[in-house]
Amino acid sequence: MTDPVVLETLSSLPHFRLLERELLEQIGAGSRARRFASGEILFREGDPSRAFFAIRAGGVKLYRSTRDGREQVVHTLGPGQTFAEAAVLNLRRYPASAMATEDPTELIEVGGETFLRVFRGDPRLSAAMVGSLCMRLLSLVERVEELTLVNSGARLAHYLSRQPSTGPPGKVVVGLPMSKKDLAAHLSMTPETLSRLLRRWHDRRWIESDRGSVTILDGTRLLALANGEESSG
Amino acid sequence: MTDPVVLETLSSLPHFRLLERELLEQIGAGSRARRFASGEILFREGDPSRAFFAIRAGGVKLYRSTRDGREQVVHTLGPGQTFAEAAVLNLRRYPASAMATEDPTELIEVGGETFLRVFRGDPRLSAAMVGSLCMRLLSLVERVEELTLVNSGARLAHYLSRQPSTGPPGKVVVGLPMSKKDLAAHLSMTPETLSRLLRRWHDRRWIESDRGSVTILDGTRLLALANGEESSG
DNA sequence: CGGTGCGTTGACATTTCTCAACTGTTGTGG
DNA sequence: CCACAACAGTTGAGAAATGTCAACGCACCG
Numbered sequence: 001m002t003d004p005v006v007l008e009t010l011s012s013l014p015h016f017r018l019l020e021r022e023l024l025e026q027i028g029a030g031s032r033a034r035r036f037a038s039g040e041i042l043f044r045e046g047d048p049s050r051a052f053f054a055i056r057a058g059g060v061k062l063y064r065s066t067r068d069g070r071e072q073v074v075h076t077l078g079p080g081q082t083f084a085e086a087a088v089l090n091l092r093r094y095p096a097s098a099m100a101t102e103d104p105t106e107l108i109e110v111g112g113e114t115f116l117r118v119f120r121g122d123p124r125l126s127a128a129m130v131g132s133l134c135m136r137l138l139s140l141v142e143r144v145e146e147l148t149l150v151n152s153g154a155r156l157a158h159y160l161s162r163q164p165s166t167g168p169p170g171k172v173v174v175g176l177p178m179s180k181k182d183l184a185a186h187l188s189m190t191p192e193t194l195s196r197l198l199r200r201w202h203d204r205r206w207i208e209s210d211r212g213s214v215t216i217l218d219g220t221r222l223l224a225l226a227n228g229e230e231s232s233g
Numbered sequence: 234m235t236d237p238v239v240l241e242t243l244s245s246l247p248h249f250r251l252l253e254r255e256l257l258e259q260i261g262a263g264s265r266a267r268r269f270a271s272g273e274i275l276f277r278e279g280d281p282s283r284a285f286f287a288i289r290a291g292g293v294k295l296y297r298s299t300r301d302g303r304e305q306v307v308h309t310l311g312p313g314q315t316f317a318e319a320a321v322l323n324l325r326r327y328p329a330s331a332m333a334t335e336d337p338t339e340l341i342e343v344g345g346e347t348f349l350r351v352f353r354g355d356p357r358l359s360a361a362m363v364g365s366l367c368m369r370l371l372s373l374v375e376r377v378e379e380l381t382l383v384n385s386g387a388r389l390a391h392y393l394s395r396q397p398s399t400g401p402p403g404k405v406v407v408g409l410p411m412s413k414k415d416l417a418a419h420l421s422m423t424p425e426t427l428s429r430l431l432r433r434w435h436d437r438r439w440i441e442s443d444r445g446s447v448t449i450l451d452g453t454r455l456l457a458l459a460n461g462e463e464s465s466g
Numbered sequence: 467c468g469g470t471g472c473g474t475t476g477a478c479a480t481t482t483c484t485c486a487a488c489t490g491t492t493g494t495g496g
Numbered sequence: 497c498c499a500c501a502a503c504a505g506t507t508g509a510g511a512a513a514t515g516t517c518a519a520c521g522c523a524c525c526g
Binding site: 072086090119120126130131135 | 297305307319322323324328329352353356359360362363364366367368369370371373374376377378380381418421
């Protein structure tokens with residue numbers, strides 16, 4: 001019988017939330033829970049795409065390796081998110097590599113063959129996938145928009161203003177889901193530039209920053225920056 | 234009866250190529266051919282998404298307007314391409330604005346209501362859409378990759394190396410689907426920087442460049458640049 | 467402890483942008 | 497058909513942003 005943990009995780013995913021239990025069980029039959037240590041590689045760019053994944057706990061980064069050895073992070077993912085569906089549905093190989101970034105990282109691996117069989121046999125699943133692919137598309141369009149912002153200050157401000165946050169206005173706390181080094185790479189700047197930006201904004205009392213989170217004191221100022229209304233802060 | 238031009242265009246689209254004629258006719262019944270002049274706006278960011286479009290001839294750019302009046306081009310599209318399906322399928326409003334860039338630009342406007350009715354009633358269509366959405370996702374991932382390349386030389390080289398081209402090795406001709414001004418924006422640099430790059434590479438006999446196309450004389454050198462192996466050329 | 471790697475800071479090099487001037491092309495109205 | 501305006505494209509000079517290199521403190525882990 002299918003692992004109840006697998007079923008529970010699958011049923012909480014945006015793709016599958018609306019699916020009948022019977023379909024979930026079919027997909028669950030080809031899935032299993034897996035656990036990775038930080039730094040472990042799930043798959044590499046170019047590998048045949050045998051499965052896609054859902055994150056129960058921890059984090060995963062998707063990246064591409066350039067010929068000169070550096071790596072370019074395409075996406076950073078956390079609990080409740082899925083990845084590599086497109087590779088399973090349409091491509092024969094993974095277009096990027098995936099690495100666990102936390103210890104432990106718990107995933108559900110959904111077997112591609114089983115999934116494709118259910119997918120081909122039942123239209124309800126394909127309709128559900130269309131919705132989630134559209135959302136993914138939108139988030140990538142916003143990523144492109146972010147990356148084309150002129151200067152690094154605008155990119156950082158834009159990023160901060162879209163992260164989920166807690167706290168009252170005037171004291172909004174934004175949790176950083178990754179290290180500052182990785183955040184810098186995500187925003188296409190060097191760690192030094194990021195550090196200096198945070199410093200400068202801190203000195204002006206626009207933000208406070210500690211390891212793992214940023215507190216926004218002057219959100220108006222930040223939004224102005226994200227819209228390119230000032231040179232760089 | 235459905236306009237035969239509409240039907241012919243629809244049947245040549247990647248999404249619909251594999252669809253039965255009967256389905257195409259249903260979708261075609263809610264579609265019509267339209268013609269735009271260069272600079273005309275098809276829809277604006279935030280408008281309710283009543284239709285998506287397929288390009289028969291001409292060109293379209295999708296862009297977002299920033300608060301300070303500049304516009305950021307998200308995508309440039311040509312004949313055979315479609316856009317705004319995701320807005321129709323999943324979102325209630327267009328996430329970006331669209332403008333015709335050539336004179337004349339001929340489009341097929343596919344009515345959202347009709348399309349959604351067919352989409353919901355027939356699983357073959359949703360399966361077809363999944364495939365094309367996956368391709369769209371992949372192309373956006375590559376766009377993100379391109380934009381995160383360190384320097385402008387690498388971005389331009391990367392762009393040139395992925396454009397469709399004609400001619401024998403050593404004399405590859407790449408047609409530019411947009412003005413150099415727009416290409417510069419696409420690659421997130423200023424027109425001046427683009428001009429200077431082309432000039433420098435021309436002086437070194439790596440390329441030749443005229444209005445509307447670039448001839449690649451030394452592809453190896455360009456690939457090295459795209460991989461960040463030299464400072465900037 | 468000692469090592470490893472992140473984050474910070476400073477000095478300096480390089481890239482890229484900005485501003486301004488100039489050219490050539492195109493399209494328009496007289 | 498011409499004069500002219502509008503605009504893409506080019507070039508130069510100087511300014512600003514960002515990257516590079518090097519040094520250091522600090523936390524975390526074995």
